[in-house]
Amino acid sequence: MKDITVGIIGGTGGMGLWFADLLKKEGHTVHVSGRKTKLSSDELAQICNVLVVSVPISATAEVIRQVGPLLNKDQLLMDLTSLKIEPLDLMMTSSAADVIGCHPLFGPGILEFKGQNVVLCPGRGTNWYSWLKTIFDKNGFNVLERTSVYHDKMMSIVQVLNHLNTISLGLALTETGHKQDEISKFSTPIFRIKLDIVKKLFTEGPGLYAEIIAGNSETEKILDIYERVIREIRQAIETEGSTGLKDKMKKAAKKLF
Ligand SMILES: NC(=O)c1ccc[n+]([C@@H]2O[C@H](COP(=O)([O-])OP(=O)(O)OC[C@H]3O[C@@H](n4cnc5c(N)ncnc54)[C@H](OP(=O)(O)O)[C@@H]3O)[C@@H](O)[C@H]2O)c1
Structure with a gap:
């Protein structure tokens, strides 16, 4: 997949910023939003192929409910939340987009990717899933595919x-x-x-x-x-x-x- 534009809600800091750096390194265009950025989360939903939710857990449900309906079936909606059941359910029900739940099992300060674990919870679709998994695989992460419940x-x-x-x-x-x-x-x-x-x-x-x-x-x-x-x-x-x-x-x- 070429010329992919990714939007990260919560990409101004923490895990969102970490993920933005990884995707930029992979050659993708990345836009970020936070509570004070010029670009709003709604605008990201309009201009990006992939929309990532990486806000504090307490704000996650509200953000998904807000942006989920703005996406179409060609886009990907994913999150980096440390809990997976509720965000994945909400992404599935609020949006027509492909859906992946993702939980990197480390913080934004890691110095080496090799050997770090990432859990992927497939939601909907296979193309975007392969795209995301390939990025983690090729950077040396251990990717585990599991249900959100597990x-x-x-x-x-x-x-x-x-x-x-x-x-x-x-x-x-x-x-x-x-x-x-x-x-x-x-x-x-x-x-x-x-x-x-x-x-x-x-x-x-x-x-x-x-x-x-x-x-x-x-x-x-x-x-x-x-x-x-x-x-x-x-x-x-x-x-x-x-x-x-x-x-x-x-x-x-x-x-x-
Ligand atoms: N930190 C970790 O070790 C870690 C590891 C794995 C997964 N996670 C998951 O990653 C997600 C983000 O955690 P984090 O530790 O990166 O949090 P964080 O450092 O607090 O960063 C969250 C980002 O979200 C933005 N934000 C906060 N409230 C928002 C809202 N209502 N709407 C839009 N943006 C908002 C903030 O930007 P502004 O201040 O500019 O608004 C900030 O840049 C969480 O779901 C967490 O469970 C964290």
């Missing part, structure tokens, strides 16, 4: 459980009443890595992580598991001390690894 289920582990764990650590650290300066004097290498992750989540746009957790339909299940595990850890320590905890970890390792 994607969100896996993200409840990789993102919801993972970020809940980091948020719990940060909140619990705060509850101890000690300042970071003092704690850091005693830090181990692993603790320093974990503290850096807590700092990133708490200070660099906590909204994204909160939305990823609150918006996943599996979050309640994950919270139930998390609470149960904490209760069981307490119980194991209280009843059997270190042996109880060690046995739990040994059993888990056999299942996990």
Whole structure:
């Protein structure tokens, strides 16, 4: 496919800007819109072959509802949202265009493409799907094709459980009443890595992580598991001390690894 013009709503920053750079490198013309750009999202829908939605999760549904109906069946509507069920359903129902749900499993700061994972959730059409997949394949990404339901289920582990764990650590650290300066004097290498992750989540746009957790339909299940595990850890320590905890970890390792 030649002479493709791509419009990225939310392409002024974050993942949208990252995707704009990748597509420009591939030789495509890219226009971006944000809340203050001269070009509006509606205008992008009119002048572009491909329209990408890459706005904060909380604004995604509204943006899709607004631009979806403006596209025709020769165009592609796709998104980069970290959750896939709702955006994909909305893209399918609001538009006649071909549809792809896309979730790059990394942030805009990655230095190397090779080995990074991207999930594609096919919606409608095959030509644009091949076009997009080829771009990721040829740049060394691992492309996984899955349904939006399966994607969100896996993200409840990789993102919801993972970020809940980091948020719990940060909140619990705060509850101890000690300042970071003092704690850091005693830090181990692993603790320093974990503290850096807590700092990133708490200070660099906590909204994204909160939305990823609150918006996943599996979050309640994950919270139930998390609470149960904490209760069981307490119980194991209280009843059997270190042996109880060690046995739990040994059993888990056999299942996990
Ligand atoms: N960051 C990540 O690590 C990551 C990874 C994978 C996927 N994602 C997904 O990528 C999407 C964007 O996330 P992000 O982290 O890149 O967000 P971001 O850094 O906050 O950037 C979002 C962009 O959207 C624009 N924007 C905000 N509200 C808007 C609205 N109502 N209408 C139009 N444009 C709007 C902003 O531009 P203006 O300020 O100029 O309006 C900004 O450039 C989300 O769906 C997220 O789940 C993020």
